Structure formats: C-alpha cells, structure tokens
Amino acid sequence: MMNDQSLTPLHLEFLTSVVGEEHVSIKDSDLEQHSKDESFHDASRPAVVVWPGSAAEISSILRYANQQHLPVTPWGAGTSLEGNPIPLFGGIVLDTLRMDKIFQVRAEDFQVDVQPGLRYKEMNAALAKHGLFFAPDPGANASIGGMIANNAAGTRTLRYGTTKDNVLRLEVVLPSGEIIRTGTRSKKTSSGYDLVHLFIGSEGTLGVVTEATLRLAPLPEKFSAAIASFTTLEAATRVVSSIIGTGLTPAALEFLDPATVRAINATGEFELREYPTLLMEFHSATDAGLKEELKEVEILCKDGGCLSFDAGLGRSERDRLWRARHKTYDILVRSNPGSAYLIADVAVPVSEYSRLVAAADQALRERDLKGYLVGHAGDGNLHPLIPYTPGDSASYAIALAADEKIVETAIAMGGTATGEHGVGIGKRRFMILEHGSSLNTMRAIKATLDPNGILNPGKIFEPDEH
Ligand SMILES: Cc1cc2nc3c(=O)[nH]c(=O)nc-3n(C[C@H](O)[C@H](O)[C@H](O)COP(=O)(O)OP(=O)(O)OC[C@H]3O[C@@H](n4cnc5c(N)ncnc54)[C@H](O)[C@@H]3O)c2cc1C
Numbered sequence: 001m002m003n004d005q006s007l008t009p010l011h012l013e014f015l016t017s018v019v020g021e022e023h024v025s026i027k028d029s030d031l032e033q034h035s036k037d038e039s040f041h042d043a044s045r046p047a048v049v050v051w052p053g054s055a056a057e058i059s060s061i062l063r064y065a066n067q068q069h070l071p072v073t074p075w076g077a078g079t080s081l082e083g084n085p086i087p088l089f090g091g092i093v094l095d096t097l098r099m100d101k102i103f104q105v106r107a108e109d110f111q112v113d114v115q116p117g118l119r120y121k122e123m124n125a126a127l128a129k130h131g132l133f134f135a136p137d138p139g140a141n142a143s144i145g146g147m148i149a150n151n152a153a154g155t156r157t158l159r160y161g162t163t164k165d166n167v168l169r170l171e172v173v174l175p176s177g178e179i180i181r182t183g184t185r186s187k188k189t190s191s192g193y194d195l196v197h198l199f200i201g202s203e204g205t206l207g208v209v210t211e212a213t214l215r216l217a218p219l220p221e222k223f224s225a226a227i228a229s230f231t232t233l234e235a236a237t238r239v240v241s242s243i244i245g246t247g248l249t250p251a252a253l254e255f256l257d258p259a260t261v262r263a264i265n266a267t268g269e270f271e272l273r274e275y276p277t278l279l280m281e282f283h284s285a286t287d288a289g290l291k292e293e294l295k296e297v298e299i300l301c302k303d304g305g306c307l308s309f310d311a312g313l314g315r316s317e318r319d320r321l322w323r324a325r326h327k328t329y330d331i332l333v334r335s336n337p338g339s340a341y342l343i344a345d346v347a348v349p350v351s352e353y354s355r356l357v358a359a360a361d362q363a364l365r366e367r368d369l370k371g372y373l374v375g376h377a378g379d380g381n382l383h384p385l386i387p388y389t390p391g392d393s394a395s396y397a398i399a400l401a402a403d404e405k406i407v408e409t410a411i412a413m414g415g416t417a418t419g420e421h422g423v424g425i426g427k428r429r430f431m432i433l434e435h436g437s438s439l440n441t442m443r444a445i446k447a448t449l450d451p452n453g454i455l456n457p458g459k460i461f462e463p464d465e466h
Helices: 009-019 028-033 055-068 120-130 144-150 195-199 233-245 258-265 287-303 315-326 328-335 350-366 393-412 428-435 438-449
Strands: 048-050 072-075 092-095 102-106 111-114 167-173 179-183 208-215 222-230 252-256 277-284 306-311 340-343 372-375 381-388
Touching (some): 009 055, 055 072, 055 167, 055 179, 102 120, 111 120, 144 208, 179 195, 222 233, 233 252, 233 350, 258 328, 258 372, 277 315, 287 306, 315 328, 340 393, 350 372, 350 393, 381 393
Parallel strands (some): 048 092, 072 092
Antiparallel strands (some): 222 277, 222 306, 340 381
16 A cells, blocks of 8 residues: 655655756646646645656656655646546656657658657657658647557547557666566567556556657558538448448548537638538548548448538648647537536447447436537547536536446447546546456556555556555
8 A cells, every 4th residue: 555655855855866956846836737637637736746857867766756655656748638647645746848859760660769758749740851650649749658658549540550559669667666678679579478568558557658669650642531421420420330341441530429510610710511520531652542442431421321521622621620620629628618528538349339429429418418429430439528517516426427327338338438548537437347357467467566556546446446
C-alpha cells in the first residue's frame, strides 16, 4: 500500500539537488496547472512539480521516491480525458516537457528515436521534411510519452493502427530506479515476453518512458475525402460495417450524429447536411487506386440508402473538414456553456457498431439527455458525450447511469469500456466486468514492478486495490 506521506524540506532539497532549483516548483500556479487534465474529473494537486532533463535524473527521483514511499505521477501534455495524469495522492508530478528531442530519423527504415516530452504535431512537422509521419493522431497535441502510456489512437487508426502498433522499442525507468531497454529496431521479433506492449497503455503505473523508437509511415501522395449523409443512424452505421467487411481500407471513417453536425454548422464555417454523417478519407499511391476505392465506397453508400455522397474534395477543403473533426470536442463543449460532459469511449467489433450506436442513442433518449454521438466508426469506437449540470448530483447520477448502460452494452458485445482514452479514474469501475479474473494477473504485474505502489496510484485499479 502506498504511503501518502507529505513532502518535507528534505524531500525538496533532494529533488533540487537532482534537477536543479529552476526545475522544481511548489508555486500555486504550477501545482494548479498539474492538478487537472482535460476531463471532467475533480482536480487534485501535487505537492511539487519537477521537470527532469534525462533518464538518469528520473532514475534518481524514482529510487528516492520508492525508498520514501512518495507518490510519483508522470505528466506529458495533460490532455487526457479520463483523469489519467491527475495526481490523486499528491506527491511528485514528473513533467517530461524538457525531454523533447528527436535523436535520430532513420528514413530508410521508417523509424525515429525520440524523447517522451515531444509533442506529436511538432514531431510530424519535423518528419515531413523526410516525407514521413507518425500516424496516431489524437485530437489534442499530446506528448509521445502520454500517447504511449494511454495507447492513444485517432482518426487514422483504421489504416495505420493505434500507438501500440507503431512503437518498436522503449527505454523505461522502473519504480526501483532501474533503467531498462526493451524491444528492438527489427520490425518483427519473437524473443521472450513482449514488455514493450506491457508498458504501452499502462498509464504511467509501471514505469516512466524516457525514450521510444517509433514506426513511421510515408506521407500519402494521393488522397481524397468524402462525406456521406443518411436519413437514419441505422443506415449510416450499417454502411460502416459493409465498407470494412468488403476489405476496403479508408484511412479514416468517422461517424457524426445530427446533433454533432448541427453544432459544427453553428460555428458558421460549414453547411453540412444535418443528418447522420460519415466522413471518410482515402490514401493511395496512384490516382487510379484512389478513384477505384472511392467508386466502390460510393456504391456501398448508395446501396445503403445515403441521401448524398460528396467525394473528391480538394486538399484545402479536406484539411478544413478534418480540422473541424479534430475540434469537434471543443465545439461541442463550447456549444452548451452550462453543461459538462461525461465522455464515453466504448469500442466493439465493427459488425456490432450499428447496434452499439442504437443502444447509446436509446440510453440518452430514455433519460432525456441532449448528448452527442461521435466516433471513429471504422474502428468500432464511439464517444457518446453525456451531458450533466456541474454541481447537480442528481443530474450527474443520471449521466453516470447512461454511461454505465452504454459501457455494459459494449462489453456484452465483446467490446471494451475504453477504446483509446485509457482507464484513468472513470473506467476503473468496469475493470472487473471487462477482465474478470485476469484482473488479478494485472494486479500481480503491478505488485511485482511497483511493490510500494508509488507510480500514479489510484489509476486503473480502485485505490484500495493497491
Ligand atoms: C480535444 C481532445 C481530443 C482528443 N482526441 C483523442 C483521440 O482522438 N484519440 C485519443 O486516443 N485520445 C484523444 N484525446 C486524449 C489525449 O489527447 C490522449 O489520451 C493522449 O494520449 C494524452 O497524452 P498527454 O501527453 O496529454 O498525456 P497526459 O495526459 O499528460 O498523461 C497521460 C497518461 O500518461 C502518463 N504519462 C505521461 N508521460 C509519461 C511517460 N513519459 N512515461 C509513462 N507514463 C507517462 C500519465 O501519468 C498519464 O497516466 C483527446 C483529448 C482532447 C483534449
């Protein structure tokens, strides 16, 4: 059990000796800034924030914190949506901001070695000179360390995979202070336990990532986008599984319900049809390949009863559309200033997507909740935004009940409570339902690597489970 010991002058002196005075702060503004991510979860302040500059410094801090039983929570860009980096037990927040270097681009192998504090958008801007990019694209400008820790994904997962499909090698500092390197630069390996993927998605509870070798993709040469609108949720979502079922590989296939389209139109930048909508993007090496794929998708959409199918939008229109999709969360949250939102993140096999969307729609309607349904449909991932009034416990309880209903439905369909945002705080309560007795194996791994429970305590497992 982790000991929630508060910070003493001796602790501060030690931290200062490791990272230097200018990289340690107990200022109110810094503690406040590191008390909350982008989620609806309550803030919790750390006792101190440190900005280490190397794996060696992180190793010294973790070794010391382990001896002193001090909680340590790694921090990337703080853009999580499940409270993942909130320091629930106070202690030290370890912000990787200064560790933002690109060590080496190996264009011939489609690989890059980077530090964890690097933001993926800055990395991709640098990689563009080499004609390459890192495909996972969460809407916010997340850090590589945070993306690895949450196994982040995004609109392009359908074609390029999630973060876990694009990491080859990691350097990790364990809670004991030991620095390990795991994985190889080879595309394939069958060598022993797959520790790389143990750390990916572990939300900073097993170790601190200090370096990563990422797999890159060539920037697409030809691409096009298409928008299809449908009269019903069912028609739109059924087409999703027929597109995937025929083996077509759009780079992105996103679903928006009419309420979401209305909110996007209300920004004044768009005049989309206010119906259930699919946004699609296609990448290809040739114009002919692109045309063929678009044609097939158009036939599937028309067979599925679409109202309209607009394809082949130019580059600037396609960029504008995807900017709107990436800003959807902000647009929706801003559209109702009096409301806060629980953001669900369920994912199911794509053949169940239509039933999942129908169940989520019903869960909102039954409770008279004016929420939104938006998702990475091609991956079977849905984000219902469930409204509640902040400070009103009755309205929060109703939102929680809707969330629970949607998650239970997804799990019953063979899916998951969280497709990409991680367990953090909000999904802990579904872990037993989703994992059953294998949760004990997860607990055993945590106890082996972090016997004192110092790393990001209170996440993934309920706090009393440490
Ligand atoms: C508008 C908006 C849109 C979003 N869209 C998406 C989306 O489409 N897909 C998606 O997947 N997510 C999305 N997100 C969520 C978020 O961007 C991702 O979860 C992202 O991976 C968080 O990265 P971060 O750098 O902000 O990490 P943080 O929030 O700082 O931390 C995330 C977790 O990683 C741990 N951590 C951080 N650095 C390290 C490290 N070096 N070693 C070990 N653990 C570490 C933290 O302790 C925490 O548990 C969105 C968020 C917003 C605000």
